[in-house]
Amino acid sequence: MPACPNGPHTHSVAETCALIGCESEDWLIDRVRNGTFPARRIVRQLRFSDDDIAQIIETCAVQSGRVPTLPTPTARRRRQKSD
Ligand SMILES: [Zn+2]
Numbered sequence: 001m002p003a004c005p006n007g008p009h010t011h012s013v014a015e016t017c018a019l020i021g022c023e024s025e026d027w028l029i030d031r032v033r034n035g036t037f038p039a040r041r042i043v044r045q046l047r048f049s050d051d052d053i054a055q056i057i058e059t060c061a062v063q064s065g066r067v068p069t070l071p072t073p074t075a076r077r078r079r080q081k082s083d
Helices: 011-021 023-032 050-065 075-080
Strands: 039-040 045-048
Touching: 011 050, 039 075, 045 050, 045 075
Parallel strands: none
Antiparallel strands: 039 045
């Protein structure tokens, strides 16, 4: 398991996969490319800050909390202003 150094730093795709418990680097990279997950591009490599990783975990929590058979992903939006 990769250790977090003190101060600002980033993690590689492989380290991030290990930290979040994902088995496939492609799964992670796909979601960065389509904008689901945040990442940094440093030189030519994708890197993830601890904040990025925290946000990825949050994003996963929201998705797994939804009932996958309901086809109404935008239903929440209407609640904001009803007047
Ligand atoms: Zn870290």
